Amino acid sequence: MRIAGLILLLYAALVAGQQLDVKTHTLDNGMKLLIHEDHNIPNVALYFFFKIGSRNERPGATGLSHFFEHMMFNGAKKYGPKQFDIVMEKNGGRNNAYTTRDDTVYTDWFPSAMLEQMLDMEADRIRDLSFDPKMIKSEREVVYSERRNSEDSNFGALDELLNAAVFMAHPYHWPVIGWPSDIESWTMDDLQSHFRMGYAPNNCVMVAVGDVKAEEVIALAKKYLEPIPRHDPPPPVRTVEPEQKGERRVALNKASQLPLQMIGYHVPRTDSPEHYALEVLSNVLAQGRSSRLYRRLVDRDQLAISVGGGSDLSLDPGQFTFTIQPRSGVDPAKSEQAFLEEIERVRSAGISPEELQKAKNQWLADFYRELKRISGKANLLGDYEMFFGDYRKMFTVDKELEKVTAEDVQNVAKRYFGPNNKTVATLIPEKPEAAK
């Protein structure tokens, strides 16, 4: 029964993978296009993935990629300030964008009748973004508010501290949103040099999924996007994070009801051969109420009310982060101890065949849920192209997962979740009175 369940899951995912008919084309300026027709709803998800993020920044100008992302909505040559949003929304569209350590992604969702206008607007801002000093001033405040938002939240504040301790040298050290001093001092010149540094069509993948004809998308992309000149992509990131050789601990005193704990371990980059073993391990430890950490910390010992774990996609070696929300009055040392015992148990005794199977089933079902929507498909296509080097790798995830053995999972636990590779960040509650 259990095995049968798996085979069916695998079969389904395989079918889905192979059914994703993707047309590709590379424009003369180097921009790669990935197009998948899906006529379920009369809408389109159009995503632009630029391979530039906070890892391409430098001290003094941290957060610039994210700020640039905001500025992309503040006016270009043909469509002036506010016009991008106004035109989109009055045509039934909506947009967003996000910046990570590794990439900056622009996400447009709109009725298919708007396709040509959308490409015209995107080409306008990619080629001829304008930097109005007034808009820079006001957008700086918007970003600052976004940052304060995360300072006021326990999770945001502790996450920033953990990252800065896990990475000493590599640019993953600083937060994507940037340090406050840098937010205050970005200049027009910083923005322009960020653009010159690598906002290039040849450094971008465009993904279109939805109610479109691939030939039409290609023809419109040639008309609007192809004339944008290519230029150099960002220079390579030279800094390699030195190996961690001992536990690191950082603390944050903050007015708070409950403590909070985050534990980080260095792990390889996303396209490493160990990726799927780490994904399986992640599920075994922290996915669902049957996971080891939930059972131990939340259910059995009742030390915490939640526990989670996982790693972000990353171009350079990244980190695996566990987040534990201890109960009030629980000494975080106790929840940490219980956590470590569970980690040691995987490292020394490995996982059971049932756990392996369950983790794979969960992973595939979650992957499959991503394929329900045109936005999820666009996202997966872009992420696989960016972080795995080829969107087609998403069609073989089932095979990659199948290869993972219990031994592989134990090996990655041994290799990466050891005491010398560990960084612990703890938020210690201060009574609000004390904060006055």
Add this chain to the structure above:
Amino acid sequence: MRIVPFLLAAATLAAQPAPQVRLPQYTHEVLANGAVLDLMPRKGVPLVSVLVLVKGGAESDPAELAGLSSLTAELLRRGTPTRTADRFSEELDFIGASFSARADTQSTTIATEFMSKDAERALDLLSDAVLHPTFPEEEAKKALSQRIEASKSSKDSPQPAASSYFQVFFFGPRHPYGRLASGDELSLKRIDRAAIAAQHARMYAGRNLIIVAAGDFDPAEMRAKLAKAFATAPAGNAYQWQKDQPPADSSGPRLLLVDKPDAVQTYFWIGNAGIRRTDPDRIPVWIVNTLFGGRFTSLLNQALRVDSGLTYGASSRAETNRLTGRIALFSYTRTDSTIQALDLALEVLKRLREKGISSEQLASAKAYLKGTFPSDRLETSDQLAGALGEIELYGLTRADIDDLFARIDAVSLEQANEVVRKHFGAGDLVFTLVGNAAKIRDGVKKYAPQVTEIPIATPGYQVK
């Protein structure tokens, strides 16, 4: 990130004629025990989404036991005659199925999504949880103490905390919506296993159940399985809905200031009483709210974010629940610009009331709602199941979706401006602020003759 998608309540329409939308075909039947069973088979990804709605929700919680429905839902998976909590989780996780059970103001929703081929196992888990929970004493204690901790920890995130305080303060202790669906640390301490078992016996009865399945399945097989499983529920008594009532005493504007001394920003809500789900003004209110604070280019976001940089986001929502809800705006700003931001938000509201909206704005909002509706509500099986559940819960028909675009198109400029006057900023405003009181206490006095101040560390969310 540019926009945190936190207020996608109901908002989300075009210059080109948008295609009309239709709900896919579905079947509707009423089982002998009164349970409603709707099936919407559709080809596509081999996933099935099943929802069980139990009428009542937080509205049915006794006044002093806020959180009872929510906790009852939480315990469904924590023990049945044939499965321990562990066993349930093990089986569920093994097939990679999702399972959630939560209460909102008018219903409890138990939702599961699974691969088509796992239907047998997944439906067995679902019906076992919904119909045969044994509420083991130890699990009840555990769940209660976890919920109490979660309630405390919610104070560590000012945004959700501000939202909870605003709800409690706006509706007041005598209104069913004046209590949090999740309960708080005070009300949860009064709940025990007996109350939970009694709530289940009273509410999880055929006459209160709505079962909806959408996705890739054979309709005859799915009907047989679901009808067999849910026919075993006792018919019970149909839940008697509470009567609509106005929010807490409104004799002038009221303001709640929640002191969080370490906050670097002030998080604020301002609102007045609005409409119900079945209000004839629902569509024009939706349109006006889109323009006021329901999208990025809305008046509020334009003024508070784009033009002034006072905030990362400003938005508004018009609730559409069974009882009259709120029309309210939300934003946040650094502590020293609190008054400036509140003044500006109120100015935007005043300008909307004085000037109304233009025919150009009306056309833009209509296009926006129609353009975004398919991906917001009709794209996936779980969305379709949700739409169907809502139709059954409110006693609507498929016309609620099928005629939607025609009804949007039919809204005239006069109608839209009438609902502006009738609902937006009408009556007494209720304010709720979470921030550093020492720095803003004096400044906010001008908004309301009655100011209530409480420290955020005061246990629970009750406001005396």
